[in-house]
Amino acid sequence: METALSFVVACLFGTSLYLLLSKHIIRMLLGVVLLGNGVNLLIFTAGRIGPIAPPIIPDDLKIPDSAIANPLPQALILTAIVISFSFFSFLLVLAYRAYQDLNTDNTDEMRLAEPKDQGLPPLGY
Amino acid sequence: MAIGNIEVLKAEAMVKGAVAASDYLIVLPVVTCFIFGAGLLMLRKRIDWHPWLAIPGFTLLFGIDVALLVKVAAQGPQTMMMGGWKPPFGIAFTVDLMGALFVTVAGFVALACAIYAVASISATERRYGFYPFLFLMMGGVSGAFLTGDIFNLYVWFEVLLIGSFGLLILGSEHEQLDGATKYCMLNLVGTTLFLIATGYLYGIFGTLNMADIATKAAEMPEDGAVYTLAVLYLVAFSLKAAAFPLNSWLPASYHTPRFVVSALFAGLLTKVGVYAMIRVLLMLFPPERAGLASVIAWIAGLTMLVGALGALAQTDLRRLLNYVVIAGIGTILAGLAVPSMTAVSSALSVADPATAAQSVAAPAAAVLQTGLSGSIYYALHSIVVMTGLYLAAGTAAYLAGSSSLAEMGGLWRRHPLFAALVLVLLFAVSGLPPFSGFWPKVALVRATITADMPWLAATILVSGFLMTIASARVFALAFWRPLPAIQSAASESEAARIEAETFQAPGPGRALSLVPMLGLISFVIAAGVWPEWLARLTDGAAAGVIDPAAYLSSVFGGGS
Numbered sequence: 001m002e003t004a005l006s007f008v009v010a011c012l013f014g015t016s017l018y019l020l021l022s023k024h025i026i027r028m029l030l031g032v033v034l035l036g037n038g039v040n041l042l043i044f045t046a047g048r049i050g051p052i053a054p055p056i057i058p059d060d061l062k063i064p065d066s067a068i069a070n071p072l073p074q075a076l077i078l079t080a081i082v083i084s085f086s087f088f089s090f091l092l093v094l095a096y097r098a099y100q101d102l103n104t105d106n107t108d109e110m111r112l113a114e115p116k117d118q119g120l121p122p123l124g125y
Numbered sequence: 126m127a128i129g130n131i132e133v134l135k136a137e138a139m140v141k142g143a144v145a146a147s148d149y150l151i152v153l154p155v156v157t158c159f160i161f162g163a164g165l166l167m168l169r170k171r172i173d174w175h176p177w178l179a180i181p182g183f184t185l186l187f188g189i190d191v192a193l194l195v196k197v198a199a200q201g202p203q204t205m206m207m208g209g210w211k212p213p214f215g216i217a218f219t220v221d222l223m224g225a226l227f228v229t230v231a232g233f234v235a236l237a238c239a240i241y242a243v244a245s246i247s248a249t250e251r252r253y254g255f256y257p258f259l260f261l262m263m264g265g266v267s268g269a270f271l272t273g274d275i276f277n278l279y280v281w282f283e284v285l286l287i288g289s290f291g292l293l294i295l296g297s298e299h300e301q302l303d304g305a306t307k308y309c310m311l312n313l314v315g316t317t318l319f320l321i322a323t324g325y326l327y328g329i330f331g332t333l334n335m336a337d338i339a340t341k342a343a344e345m346p347e348d349g350a351v352y353t354l355a356v357l358y359l360v361a362f363s364l365k366a367a368a369f370p371l372n373s374w375l376p377a378s379y380h381t382p383r384f385v386v387s388a389l390f391a392g393l394l395t396k397v398g399v400y401a402m403i404r405v406l407l408m409l410f411p412p413e414r415a416g417l418a419s420v421i422a423w424i425a426g427l428t429m430l431v432g433a434l435g436a437l438a439q440t441d442l443r444r445l446l447n448y449v450v451i452a453g454i455g456t457i458l459a460g461l462a463v464p465s466m467t468a469v470s471s472a473l474s475v476a477d478p479a480t481a482a483q484s485v486a487a488p489a490a491a492v493l494q495t496g497l498s499g500s501i502y503y504a505l506h507s508i509v510v511m512t513g514l515y516l517a518a519g520t521a522a523y524l525a526g527s528s529s530l531a532e533m534g535g536l537w538r539r540h541p542l543f544a545a546l547v548l549v550l551l552f553a554v555s556g557l558p559p560f561s562g563f564w565p566k567v568a569l570v571r572a573t574i575t576a577d578m579p580w581l582a583a584t585i586l587v588s589g590f591l592m593t594i595a596s597a598r599v600f601a602l603a604f605w606r607p608l609p610a611i612q613s614a615a616s617e618s619e620a621a622r623i624e625a626e627t628f629q630a631p632g633p634g635r636a637l638s639l640v641p642m643l644g645l646i647s648f649v650i651a652a653g654v655w656p657e658w659l660a661r662l663t664d665g666a667a668a669g670v671i672d673p674a675a676y677l678s679s680v681f682g683g684g685s
Contacts, residue, residue: 020314028310039320046328073327076276080320083283087313090290094309098302113304113381121440122531122602 005045012038025095025105032091036084040077047073144205150196151205151218151271153189154228157182158264165257172251176243179256183236186263190225190232197225198662202669202679204273212680213334219273221676223501223666227400228270230505233648234392234512235263237641241516242385244638245523250295250383258295259389262288269397273680276323276333278401282316282365289394292386293378304378311374315364322357329354336680338409339673347412355413358405359421365398368458369428372451376435379450380443384519387443391450392512396504399457406461407497408670415464422462426584428455433591442518442528442603445595449514449554452588453507456556459569459585460500463493463576490671492575497667499568502659506561506652510553513645517547520638521603526627533603535611539628544604546642551596553649556589561652564660 012034019031047070055071057064099105102112161182165175197203202221206212220228239259246255265285272278294305327333329350330341345351360371367375375395379387406414414421432452439445520543522528525536537544553560566585573582608627614620652659669675 025306025310032310032313035314035317039317039324042321043324043327046324048328076324076327079276079280083280084317086287087283087309090287091309091313094290094294094302094305097297098306101297101299101302107307110303110306112300113307113377118440121438121598 001049002045005041005049009038009042009045012041023107025098025107028107029088029091029095032084033088036080036088039084040080043073043076043080047076144209147196148203148205150189150193151203151220154186154193154232154267154271155264157186157189158260158267162257162260162264165260166254169252169254169257172248175251175256176239179239179259180236180243182260183232183239183263186267187229187232187236190229190267193220194225194229197222198665202676204679213332213337216277217273217334217336217680218271219336219676219680220271221666221669221673221679222662223400223403223670224270226501226505226662226666227396227508228267230508231263231266231270231393234389234508234645235259237512237516237645238385238389241388241519241638241641245385245519246383253295254291255295258288258291262292262389264288266393266397270400273335274333275326275335275338275405278404279316279319279323282319282397282401285394285397286312286316289390292389293382295383295386298381301381304381308374308378311364311371315361315371318357318361318364322354322361325350325357326354334680335404335409336673336677340677342409347416351410352413352416355406355410355417358410359402359417362398362402362405363424366395366402366454366458367398367451368424368454369431369451372428372431372454375451376444376447379447380441384443384515384522387446388512388515388519391446391515392508395450395454396457396508399454399500399504402458403461403497403500403670408673408676411671414461418462418464421458422578422581425455425458425462426581428452428458429584429588430455430591433588433595436595437591437598440530442522442530442533442599443515445530445599446511446514446518449592449595450507450511452592453503453511453554455588456566456569456585457500457504457507459573459581460496460498460503462578462581463496463572464489464578489576492572494664494667494671495568496572496576497670498660498663499565499572501663501666502568502652502656503562503565505659505663506553506565506649509645509648509652510550510562513550513642513649514547514554516638516642516645517543517550520642521547524628525603525608530599530602532609534606534608535604535624535628537604538607543639544600546639546646547604548600549646549649551600553653555593555596557593559650559653561649561656563653564656568660 016031016034016038019027019034022028022031051067051069053066053068055064055068095105098110102110104110161179165178168174168178197220202219204217204219207216207218209215239256242255262285265281265288268281269278269285272281290305290309293308294301323333326338330338332338332341342351364371379390382390429452432448432450432455435448436445436452439448518528521533521536524540524543525533527533549560553562556562556566566589570582570585573579573585608624610623610627611620614623
């Protein structure tokens with residue numbers, strides 16, 4: 001099971017890397033989403049697929065009475081999902097705003113902050 | 126597992142009794158930032174109150190940081206466990222001398238920037254939440270320096286990143302949107318790499334507590350899995366620290382926000398990456414770090430040269446400073462590249478294995494400590510000087526009406542005191558005595574030469590020389606020479622008119638912007654003229670990272 005999931009993670013990473021290398025912001029954003037999901041699956045796999053009983057302790061006990069699933073990777077993934085979702089929302093708004101203001105989503109044409117024909121710095125005094 | 130021994134299990138997993146009141150000092154920097162950040166957010170309709178609440182807030186933060194530093198310097202590393210869970214179950218906040226030093230200097234520059242921002246950030250920008258974002262970002266920065274849990278470190282990275290996004294696009298200018306797009310995208314990829322590495326780390330070690338990882342990693346055989354982790358962390362933190370070849374996001378974005386925001390970013394954010402790199406590579410995976418030492422040396426050398434050459438090629442003052450930041454990062458990394466005992470002793474042990482390993486191990490560790498101490502000293506110096514330089518650039522651009530070296534000039538004649546202050550900062554950033562950049566460079570050059578890496582020592586010196594030229598160009602062009610527009614003026618009356626139009630009279634509140642600069646420069650001079658007190662602290666910090674016994678016993682020993 002872990003092996004199969006590792007291949008899924010590899011596919012997600014490969015696809016997201018391909019998309020991230022694109023010039024267009026919208027494709028890069030899709031790459032970011034896939035990357036986030038790939039990482040979540042990776043943490044899940046790294047926590048090992050063990051028992052599938054939910055990690056819930058009955059009312060009258062203080063420790064579980066049988067083998068339970070490892071809750072820690074799920075807590076990590078939950079944190080990572082929240083963070084990657086908020087980042088994605090911010091990036092989406094930023095990309096849309098940049099598209100509106102700069103009239104392009106092609107990173108090759110987004111050269112306002114670093115103009116191409118800058119000329120030489122002053123060479124003498 | 127038997128169910129009967131609940132009390133035993135609880136006794137093993139939970140801390141007995143309440144947390145000592147003095148332990149709360151460890152989390153107070155983060156708590157203060159969030160209380161003030163949230164409070165100012167609620168007072169968003171009373172924009173005029175913001176600076177007068179924020180400055181006491183940052184003063185309080187700095188005071189807490191200093192108290193923490195004094196406590197750690199006197200009593201050694203301190204640990205507080207969240208929720209009363211014993212390590213390694215609960216999230217630990219562990220502060221050692223290195224963390225305390227970084228968090229104190231961070232609080233210092235944040236206070237300086239908060240004061241500077243009173244005059245330079247307009248009411249509209251305050252309405253967009255300048256001060257709340259500043260507090261939230263500082264909360265993330267403080268948390269990153271104080272935490273003892275590696276996943277928690279990732280969370281603090283994200284907290285400071287989201288705060289920095291808000292500050293970066295303050296103003297929503299076209300250039301800012303352009304720069305922010307690149308900054309956000311690349312930093313997101315960087316933190317995701319960090320998360321990937323942390324996922325693997327959990328898979329390998331089954332724990333996220335740094336002290337626990339350090340203990341387990343020492344027993345772990347030096348194999349491919351741990352090397353993979355070390356390389357992933359190296360790449361992730363190099364991206365955060367803007368080390369060559371992962372530095373392209375920094376010159377693309379750091380010159381677009383407000384000057385005071387640039388100042389805080391340039392001072393703090395890259396150094397958080399450096400701090401994390403020292404913490405993870407040197408404390409958690411020392412043998413793997415020693416194996417990667419030559420890679421880090423190449424990264425350090427190239428980063429220094431790229432930064433220095435980039436600074437020489439720029440026209441705009443702020444874009445020039447972007448490259449100065451990168452050159453500083455390279456210098457800091459040089460101290461991390463010093464091979465530790467294994468590398469040196471195995472090289473020398475060919476002749477007589479038994480005695481050579483014995484005799485070389487101790488001095489080699491001392492060399493690494495010298496190098497690391499120099500790195501930490503230089504990082505602290507760099508935080509203060511880069512913040513000071515960007516603030517000075519902001520004032521210079523305001524006074525001269527431009528931040529392009531092709532158009533600036535004559536500031537020396539109009540504002541001699543201000544120009545003298547900038548000269549101190551430029552000397553310091555070039556590593557000239559008697560200012561703070563000199564002593565760490567001496568330590569770094571000595572460590573790299575002793576470790577038989579003369580080319581790295583030469584690169585530090587060449588980069589320092591190029592930085593001196595770049596700084597001299599800034600001073601000669603922007604301050605010393607007469608205004609170029611006046612020189613090409615046809616008549617004297619026209620020259621007088623141009624001069625009157627170009628130079629702004631310092632407006633009300635602008636005198637306040639000199640106060641933070643004076644504060645930062647007093648640190649630069651104090652750390653340059655009397656380096657012993659700071660060197661003693663950074664030596665202790667470096668020793669604590671190389672031999673984390675005190676750190677480990679703070680987490681596992683007391684557990685309170």
